[in-house]
Amino acid sequence: MxxxxxxxxxxxxxxxxxxxxxxxxxxxxxxxxxxxxxxxxxxxxxxxxxxxxxxxxxxxxxxxxxxxxxxxxxRARTEKPIGLRPHIERAFEQPHVEIDFSGYTAETLHGIIAEPLDKIRSGRLTPQSIRIRMLLSDMNRPLSLPIRTDGDVEASGPVRQRMADISARHAGAIEATVEELCDLGLVPECSIETRLHGSSPLFKVYIVNKTDAFFGYYPVVKHDVRIGGKKQAIYDPMGKDAVLFQRTDDGDPDSTDSQFVTQTRQWFDSVWNTIATPKQP
Structure with a gap:
């Protein structure tokens, strides 16, 4: 033609x-x-x-x-949702897997990496190293989100504790599974760590193998949760409704995509190495 x-x-x-x-x-x-x-x-x-x-x-x-x-x-136009799962699964097919996550809880990440981790256990995937860093909000601090709809930050302690329990459950499950794979000798080298910071969760970020960055805003919604067996209206960032936008480092340092990935990695490292503190066992 x-x-x-x-x-x-x-x-x-x-x-x-x-x-x-x-x-x-x-x-x-x-x-x-x-x-x-x-x-x-x-x-x-x-x-x-x-x-x-x-x-x-x-x-x-x-x-x-x-x-x-x-x-x-x-690729899909940027205003359309990006499916994260195939990118994560593809990352686990590489010899070295690196995932940096920052967000509300690690619930979505836990669900996405469960299958690749099972494939490692069954011998269908054989990465030589796995490195995961999770940067989460510290729910033991008086954050502005999640919060009761009356705006009482101090009285919202049980609301934050509910999310702290959810976050600890999913982050802990990821840590335990990766460490088990390493202890069994299925992955020669493993590094997994969670750090907490005092900022409210307003967006989520995934950085996969240093080359792909996924970014999405958390919409704040009003809904009811059960605290101590009673319904409580709260304002809550909803991760499941977050639309992810993807950028890939294409090797051109002057391209918009490469600059976005570079700046996202620098932002993550800056928080990780300054105000974030290791999660207490």
Whole structure:
């Protein structure tokens, strides 16, 4: 397929328009790998440099993502929810697994990594190392969220204790499972740690293998929970309603995606190494 010689647009813009249409009409579904630059050059009858210019336009529009050593992939537009599970599962297929999580509780993370950890136990996955860091809000402090709807921070201690128990249950289960895999010799090297800080949970962040960052805001909702057997109306950040936005480090330090991942990693490390304190056993 050659380009239209009567089209006044430069060839790279024509190539970008053609690929854009293919992605938006789902000829390339989210996650599909695009042909190589050489193949696209032959397909459109243009030089590789022209293809590179076209791909940069699509990358800036958020329609594609480049992964070093793997190629270029179509992805969903950023206003659509991103499925975290396949990215986490893919990370566990690598020799070294690194996950940094910051958020309200570790409930979602616990659910997502349960299957990969089971596959390690059964021998279907064999990573050489696992490193997980969980950065959670300290519910023993008088935080602004979660809170009773009357706004009484001090009287909201039982509300925070309820979430502290949920958080400890899921974070503890992740820690125990990973440590067991290491003790059994199924994973040669393991490092898992939880640290707490005094900020209210307003958003969640996942950083997977240092290259993929997922970010989502917690919507604050009003709902009833049971405290001591009685219903209590509270304002609560709802993690299950958080829409995640993904950015991938594509190896170009000047790209928006790479800068987002770099800044997210720096933010996580800055909190982890300063105001966060190790969780007490």
């Amino acid at each position: 050659s380009l239209d010689p009567d089209d006044p647009r430069p060839p790279y813009q024509q190539v970008a328009a053609s690929l854009r249409a293919a992605i938006l009409t789902r000829k390339f579904a989210p996650g599909d790998k695009l042909p190589s630059q050489m193949e696209l050059g032959r397909h459109y009858g243009v030089a590789r440099m022209t293809v590179q210019q076209a791909l940069r336009i699509l990358k800036d529009e958020g329609l594609i993502v480049s992964r070093q050593g793997s190629g270029v992939f179509a």
